[in-house]
Amino acid sequence: MTPDERLIRDEILTISEVDVTKCMHCGKCSASCPAYDVMDIKPHQFPSYMAHGEIRELMNSTTIWECLGCSTCIERCPRNVKPGKLIDGVRQAVIRQRGGSHLYPEQIPAMVDPQMPQQLLVSVLRRERK
Ligand code: SF4
Numbered sequence: 001m002t003p004d005e006r007l008i009r010d011e012i013l014t015i016s017e018v019d020v021t022k023c024m025h026c027g028k029c030s031a032s033c034p035a036y037d038v039m040d041i042k043p044h045q046f047p048s049y050m051a052h053g054e055i056r057e058l059m060n061s062t063t064i065w066e067c068l069g070c071s072t073c074i075e076r077c078p079r080n081v082k083p084g085k086l087i088d089g090v091r092q093a094v095i096r097q098r099g100g101s102h103l104y105p106e107q108i109p110a111m112v113d114p115q116m117p118q119q120l121l122v123s124v125l126r127r128e129r130k
């Protein structure tokens with residue numbers, strides 16, 4: 001792990017407030033995740049990747065954009081690890097790194113399905129604009 005990656009890892013752990021050493025790899029989080037099939041790195045793998053310093057792999061993962069933020073994994077985890085918060089922390093780190101080049105609200109209308117509920121858009125915007 002490079003010094004930069006170490007800094008990013010510390011930032012993610014601070015944002016998410018997750019203790020990755022508590023994970024016992026039981027897989028309950030992934031088993032209950034509604035987006036499991038479309039994720040390349042599964043929720044139960046996030047704590048291990050983080051513990052082993054594989055930060056770039058997590059930041060390049062499709063999972064951080066596929067996670068629905070439903071918190072089911074957080075409720076089901078028997079060790080209170082909160083993998084969903086870890087995924088959210090990695091996503092926030094990526095958004096912060098991209099700075100001004102991430103998606104702006106005015107770009108969104110042309111990209112969305114007109115049938116999509118407005119509450120979903122508001123929820124996503126609140127979550128991504130941190
Ligand atoms: S994060 Fe929790 S539910 Fe997921 S594998 Fe680790 S201990 Fe199990």
Ligand code: SF4
Nearest residue numbers: 033067068071073084
């Ligand atoms: S918060 Fe994300 S990772 Fe956790 S169960 Fe929901 S979709 Fe899956």
